[in-house]
Amino acid sequence: MIRCNLMQPLLEIRDLQTSFFTEHGEVRVVDHVGLSIAPGRLMGLVGESGSGKTITALSIMRLLPERARIVGGQILFEGRDLRQLSEEQMRRMRGASIAMIFQEPMTSLNPVFTVGSQIAEAVRLHQKVSRAEARKRAIEMLRVVKIADPERRVDDYPHQLSGGMRQRVMIAMALSCRPKLLIADEPTTALDVTIQSQILDLIRELQQQFQLAVLLVTHDLGIVAEYADDITILYASRVMEQSSAGELFSNPLNPYTRALLQSIPGAGGRHRRLQAIPGTIPNPADPPPGCRFNPRCPMAIEDCSRIDPPLEAKRPNHYVSCIRV
Amino acid sequence: MCPVSGSDSAAPKVASAAARSDALVVTEDLRKEFAAGSEGLLARRKLTVKAVDGVSIEIARGETLGLVGESGSGKSTLGRLILRLIEPTGGRIVFDGRDLSSLGRARMRQLRREMQIVFQDPYASLNPRMRVGAIVGEGIDIHKLARGREKQDRLVELLRMVGLDADALTRYPHEFSGGQRQRIGIARALSVNPRFLVLDEPVSALDVSIQAQIINLLQDLQDRLKLTYLFIAHDLRVVEHISRRVAIMYLGKIVELGTSDQIYSNPRHPYTRALLSAVPSIDAAGKRERIRLPGELPSPVDPPAGCSFHPRCPHAKDVCRKAVPALESGAGGHAVACQVFPAP
Numbered sequence: 001m002i003r004c005n006l007m008q009p010l011l012e013i014r015d016l017q018t019s020f021f022t023e024h025g026e027v028r029v030v031d032h033v034g035l036s037i038a039p040g041r042l043m044g045l046v047g048e049s050g051s052g053k054t055i056t057a058l059s060i061m062r063l064l065p066e067r068a069r070i071v072g073g074q075i076l077f078e079g080r081d082l083r084q085l086s087e088e089q090m091r092r093m094r095g096a097s098i099a100m101i102f103q104e105p106m107t108s109l110n111p112v113f114t115v116g117s118q119i120a121e122a123v124r125l126h127q128k129v130s131r132a133e134a135r136k137r138a139i140e141m142l143r144v145v146k147i148a149d150p151e152r153r154v155d156d157y158p159h160q161l162s163g164g165m166r167q168r169v170m171i172a173m174a175l176s177c178r179p180k181l182l183i184a185d186e187p188t189t190a191l192d193v194t195i196q197s198q199i200l201d202l203i204r205e206l207q208q209q210f211q212l213a214v215l216l217v218t219h220d221l222g223i224v225a226e227y228a229d230d231i232t233i234l235y236a237s238r239v240m241e242q243s244s245a246g247e248l249f250s251n252p253l254n255p256y257t258r259a260l261l262q263s264i265p266g267a268g269g270r271h272r273r274l275q276a277i278p279g280t281i282p283n284p285a286d287p288p289p290g291c292r293f294n295p296r297c298p299m300a301i302e303d304c305s306r307i308d309p310p311l312e313a314k315r316p317n318h319y320v321s322c323i324r325v
Numbered sequence: 326m327c328p329v330s331g332s333d334s335a336a337p338k339v340a341s342a343a344a345r346s347d348a349l350v351v352t353e354d355l356r357k358e359f360a361a362g363s364e365g366l367l368a369r370r371k372l373t374v375k376a377v378d379g380v381s382i383e384i385a386r387g388e389t390l391g392l393v394g395e396s397g398s399g400k401s402t403l404g405r406l407i408l409r410l411i412e413p414t415g416g417r418i419v420f421d422g423r424d425l426s427s428l429g430r431a432r433m434r435q436l437r438r439e440m441q442i443v444f445q446d447p448y449a450s451l452n453p454r455m456r457v458g459a460i461v462g463e464g465i466d467i468h469k470l471a472r473g474r475e476k477q478d479r480l481v482e483l484l485r486m487v488g489l490d491a492d493a494l495t496r497y498p499h500e501f502s503g504g505q506r507q508r509i510g511i512a513r514a515l516s517v518n519p520r521f522l523v524l525d526e527p528v529s530a531l532d533v534s535i536q537a538q539i540i541n542l543l544q545d546l547q548d549r550l551k552l553t554y555l556f557i558a559h560d561l562r563v564v565e566h567i568s569r570r571v572a573i574m575y576l577g578k579i580v581e582l583g584t585s586d587q588i589y590s591n592p593r594h595p596y597t598r599a600l601l602s603a604v605p606s607i608d609a610a611g612k613r614e615r616i617r618l619p620g621e622l623p624s625p626v627d628p629p630a631g632c633s634f635h636p637r638c639p640h641a642k643d644v645c646r647k648a649v650p651a652l653e654s655g656a657g658g659h660a661v662a663c664q665v666f667p668a669p
Contacts, residue, residue, distance in 0.1 A: 048532035048533060048534055048535075049503075049532050162621050164621055165621075192395035192396055192559065192621075192622070193395065193559065193561070193600060193603045193604055194395065194599060194600060194603045194618045194621075195395075195621060196603065196605075197603040197605070197615060197617070198617070198618075200605070201615075201617070219532070219533060220605065221533070221607055222562075222604065222605035222606045222607055223605045225605065225606065225607040226605045226606070227605070249607055259534070260533055260534060261607065263533060263534055263536070263537035264533065264537075264562070264607070265537075265540065265562045265563050265565065265566035265567075266562035266565055266566060266606065266608070272566075273541060273544075274537035274540055274541055274566070275537065276534075276537035276538040276540075276541050277534040277535075277537070277538075278538075280502045280504060280505070280535070281502070281532060281534065281535075296534075
């Protein structure tokens with residue numbers, strides 16, 4: 001796990017295990033995942049589908065789907081284990097201390113209320129302020145997320161806004177109670193590339209302005225290369241590699257990370273044949289024994305299907321789970 | 326300089342382009358307008374969206390033309406127009422020297438055998454109630470290409486071509502992963518021996534580790550079967566990798582067109598440059614200046630006058646607010662529709 005010497009971590013996840021309980025039994029979707037984020041840092045949590053990245057984020061918020069449950073580990077926020085909080089304490093935590101934004105802003109915005117009233121509601125949920133004061137705060141937050149003409153936009157309904165503007169409103173709402181941790185789950189996946197860079201630039205600016213800790217969940221290595229301070233790579237519910245962004249891209253060590261980097265177009269000259277990773281992502285209900293990546297790994301030896309590789313420091317502050325490194 | 330687009334482009338020039346023997350697909354001033362309701366009392370003013378607004382392109386035999394644009398640019402509409410899956414409002418489509426716009430229904434259906442499409446979403450584009458054998462075999466039946474034993478052999482061959490085992494034939498789409506479903510979609514498109522494929526965001530819904538498999542497969546199939554591709558995508562890196570030439574589309578128009586090298590190493594149009602600079606990339610992380618575009622794609626119902634990109638353009642001048650720039654071709658066929666940064 002990355003230890004930040006300069007500052008105490010705001011969030012520290014230790015050995016998190018989360019499972020779905022289905023008619024076929026327990027399916028582990030987050031398996032011994034650990035990470036920590038200090039104030040003002042942006043952690044990129046990267047993975048493909050089924051890697052457990054979204055369930056990790058939802059575990060922190062304790063907003064898991066009905067059939068899912070945290071079965072082990074700790075989620076320490078400012079030293080307090082969120083798993084030990086009552087539902088009421090957790091409810092106060094969400095929004096006030098930890099906020100989350102999602103891929104589809106439209107699913108989180110209520111179509112029949114103006115965006116201003118929704119931001120104001122979020123403010124009044126956590127702080128004792130008058131209606132007028134909450135509305136003023138809503139306008140101020142719209143200005144913070146750089147929506148032009150906030151005094152007018154505050155009375156718009158979500159459908160009157162474009163996708164990029166809606167995501168700005170979501171960010172305004174998420175930050176309206178000045179949380180210390182922002183969890184952003186694929187916040188730009190539904191957006192066009194020019195709008196995506198606007199939103200990511202905004203998140204980075206706000207992160208610096210408010211000393212926010214940010215957990216950015218994404219499938220896009222390019223995004224974390226440009227925006228993250230630290231990176232955690234997940235594959236099939238487990239942490240494969242973890243380090244600072246600079247270290248990860250100059251010295252990728254886990255064969256999965258290396259294969260992933262090799263398979264991206266543009267990363268090694270035009271018209272070069274891509275080095276595809278053979279096979280398919282394992283079914284979480286039926287993971288391969290040993291290292292989860294071993295059936296697709298070019299470096300796999302027999303032991304890889306027998307030994308669960310521990311996450312170990314292979315270089316200073318660079319953690320890798322692979323017995324071949 | 327020779328104008329190759331815009332309503333005022335000279336007809337003989339376009340005709341000569343169509344006559345070029347290496348072009349399999351040619352569009353001339355292709356247009357599609359959609360009704361977008363009406364405005365005003367008693368609906369006096371009908372509103373239309375010019376989804377595709379005077380596009381003239383050609384695709385050479387055996388090449389991949391990449392078509393890039395953000396949502397609302399009209400790129401998917403253009404792909405469907407070329408196949409006549411939707412009817413154009415104006416302009417011509419010439420396929421292998423034949424003018425598609427003049428073909429009747431029966432002839433068009435015959436010709437469609439030669440031009441197929443692969444869709445983005447491998448989950449939505451395969452009928453969940455049909456077995457893979459029936460999905461891939463449907464085109465073979467419709468066009469009466471094979472029956473019985475012969476058809477069975479052909480199905481197995483098609484599956485093998487896309488990297489699937491014969492036992493897939495009796496299974497249902499839900500039993501396959503996203504990448505495998507896209508392979509099924511490709512097998513279906515290939516079943517009728519097409520020469521031209523419209524690939525509409527074929528890898529956008531796939532995981533990174535699977536994307537490369539499908540891109541390699543598409544390139545192998547192109548070599549083996551001498552296929553011609555129109556590759557539509559919003560991912561500039563994927564398009565750069567697979568395309569020989571690239572067209573950039575904005576609000577229904579092609580704003581820049583050239584070889585991959587011209588577009589990616591020497592982009593001219595301010596929109597192309599902004600688009601390229603907005604792509605987060607591992608190689609360039611922290612090393613380059615990002616061009617920030619203010620605002621978003623304007624409503625295509627009421628596009629800005631003059632150059633439709635001018636309200637967001639950092640280099641807009643007076644002329645850009647007035648005149649619509651034509652796509653003009655310069656050195657090495659690099660074509661740009663910009664009055665401030667014309668083709669080199």
